[in-house]
Amino acid sequence: DLAHTKWLCKYHIVFTPKYRRKIIFNQYRRDLGEILRQLCNYKGVEILEGHLMPDHVHMLVSIPPKLSVSTFMGYLKGKSALMMFDRHANLKYKFGNRHFWSEGYYVTTVGMNEKTIRKYIQDQEKADIMKDKLSVKEYEDPFKFTEK
Template sequence: LCQYKGVKIIEGHMMPDHVHLLVSIPPKQSVSSFMGYLKEKSALMMFDRHANLKYKFGNRYFWSEGYYVSTVGLNEQTIRKYIRDQEKHDLSIDKLTTKEYSDPFKGNKLK
C-alpha cells in the first residue's frame, strides 16, 4: 500500500493494540489523505485474508477513528529510538500500575 502511494517506511514496530510507523510521505500528498487510504485499504485487506475477523470487528471497523502524527525534522533519531523502545516502556509501566480493584459496594475484589 505504501509503495503504491510512493511512501517509504523508514521504521516500524507492532504493539499489541496499535502500530508505530516512521514514514516518508511525498510532499504532493497530505498526511490525512494518506492515513485515510492506509487505514481503509489495510482493513479491507485484513478482512479479505482473515474472514473470521469480520465477526470480531463488527461493521468492518478494524482501526480506531483517530491517529497521531508528528513531523520529523532534526530529531529523526529520537523518534526512531522511541519506536524501538516503546514496547519495553509500555510493559514496564503496565507492571508498575497493576492494581487489584475492589467493588466499593460489595467489599470484594472484582473479577
C-alpha cells in the same frame, strides 16, 4: 511529478485498532505488517521505522509532498482493514461493520530529531516486552507437592 523537487517530509504516526483490542500481536501481526508495507509501497511512502505494538501501531514514514498525511492515512487504514477482512474472514464478526481501526490517528512532523523519534519507537517496544515479562503469572502452584 516530483522530478525537479527535493523534499524531506517525515512524520511520526500512531494509530490504534478499534477499542484498542490487543489483536495486533496475535496471529495477525505478520499479515498486518506485510499489508502496511505493501500499501506504503503503492503510494511511494517509505517506512523508516515501524513497530506493531499490542494495541497500537508506531510508524516513522517519509511521505511525498504531493500526498497529504490525511489522504494517506485514510487510504492506509481503509485499505488495510479491507485486506485484513479478505485474508481473515472471521474478523468480520469480531469487528462489526468492517471497522478494524479506530477513528483518527496521532501525527507529528519530524524535523532534525529523527534519531530521537526512532529511539523512542524502538524503546517503546522494548518497554512493552519487559512489562509483559514482569507481569507473567505462575500457572502452577509453587507449594504443590509432586511425587516422583
